[in-house]
Amino acid sequence: MMRTIRAEWLKLRRSPMWPVFLILPVLPAVMGTFNYLGNLGILRQQWYDLWSQHTIFSADFFLPAMIGAYCSYLWWLENRNHNWNSAMTAPVPVFCLYFSKLLFAGAAVAAAQAETGVLFLVSGKLAGVSGQVPPMLLRWLLLGTAAGVAVCAVQLFLSLVIRSFAVPVGIAFVGGIAGAIALSKGFGLWFPYSLMPMGMQSGNPSGNFTCGTGPFLLSCVSFLIVFSIASVLWLKKRDVRSE
Amino acid sequence: MKALALEFYKTRGRKVWLVVFALIAVQLLWMLWSLRSMREQKLDTGWMYFLYEFPALNTLMMPVIAAVVASRLCDTEHQGRTLKLLKTVMPAGRLFGAKFLCGSIYMAAAAVFQVAMMLLGGSLKGFRGAVPVQKYLLYLLFTVSVSLTLLLFQQVLSLLAENQMIPLAVGLIGAFAGVFLMFLPKQLSYLLPWGYYMVLEGVSLEWNKAAGVVRYHYVPENWFGLAVLAAVFLVIYLTGRFLFIKKEV
Helix, strand or coil, rough: CHHHHHHHHHHHCCCCCCHHHHHHHHHHHHHHHHHHHCCCCCCCCCCCHHHHHHHHHHHHHHHHHHHHHHHHHHHHHHHHHHHHHHHHHCCCCCHHHHHHHHHHHHHHHCCCCHHHHHHHHHHHHHHHCCCCCCCHHHHHHHHHHHHHHHHHHHHHHHHHHCCCCCHHHHHHHHHHHHHHHHHCCCCCCCCCHHHHHHHHHCCCCCCCCCHHHHHHHHHHHHHHHHHHHHHHHHHHCCCCCCC | CCCHHHHHHHCCCCCHHHHHHHHHHHHHHHHHHHCCCHHHHHHHHHHHHHHHHHHHHHHHHHHHHHHHHHHHHHHHHHCCCCCCHHHHCHHHHHHHHHHHHHHHHHHHHHHCCCCCHHHHHHHHHHHCCCHHHHHHHHHHHHHHHHHHHHHHHHHHHHHHHCCCCCHHHHHHHHHHHHHCCCCCCCCHHHHCHHHHHCCCCEEEEECCCCCCEEEEEEEECCHHHHHHHHHHHHHHHHHHHHHHHCCCC
């Protein structure tokens, strides 16, 4: 297991992925802050409004697609140069192969969430938002990460099966939009792409967390397990096609 | 012509149409959703409402679709390592042009389907008044112009970068920036190609806060915006083509 993780690290160490994940949270933070300052007349809930300005678009539309792109990238590394043959014949269980990829995808999500949190605090201070920092901030970020990991599992499965770089990204993007609709209709728990905006409460940060933390985490974990099993089974049963 | 036919031959199994249809399907859902909650008195301004709403929807979705289509068309060459071969048998500039034309057909078709959907949806819902045909044709023209510029930009990135992560990330970030530009003063939208769906929007909204009324009205066509866009297009085309020809494969 450690060896696959280390191998994965070698592949990703110099990848252009990291800068992308670092830049992505900066955009909504900067623009969200400006938008917040421009609409002080309507937005009166201080930190809470700033939070929804920061996260509403990223959680709904862009983070799922970014995760999709990252997961595509992780498999794309194997698709190149006939690497599937060596990857599958390496003396490690395929589960480890899969898990190390999931680990890195999850780490990227967690890093992006941490950065979002830091940027939120910094821009709040800079924008002169008064009042107490919402105590739920940590929970939003953690639940967002949990949801993000579930999305990673879904996207890893899609990218594994579809073997194209762009199509799973498109699916994630469309899924994010559909997720926003599902969430507004109250089906958030049943749809993986709804979980991120739901957990981060980007739509109604000051409201209650309607479904409860338990069912929410249960939903994340179920998606995670189901799609992980599906991916591992796919890896085990399908013959590799290394064009 | 032969090069274009070959491009389509390469995409036959790649299901690029599915991407276009997925886009239309989501927009259809969105339209049905907004039509369902539409109140009776809004039927009068329905045709304007569509022209106001859809550019925003395009800003959000089209850049990603353009990125996916361009990446689908270009990634096949990276995967098959065929650029080396193709560049020896045909002028690289022609390959670039053929790829762009092929992608354009998909993007233009997406816009045509969208307009057809708007017209059909509006008629079925019973929007009052005749269809403002001229406005819708102009909307089609503007939408296609922006989509093609974005597609071109994505194609350049997809051809130059072997790692498709880069063009797709740029497309996503662009869509993101475009969405945020909607909330900022309109002049800023001129700065990024992703803002042009809004720059060229043909209907504007007046919100009378005191009376709580929303009024739509047509704005004069922004030919200046289109000219700027055309200039941007030309610059991207020429530099992109040049870089592609010079690229070592």
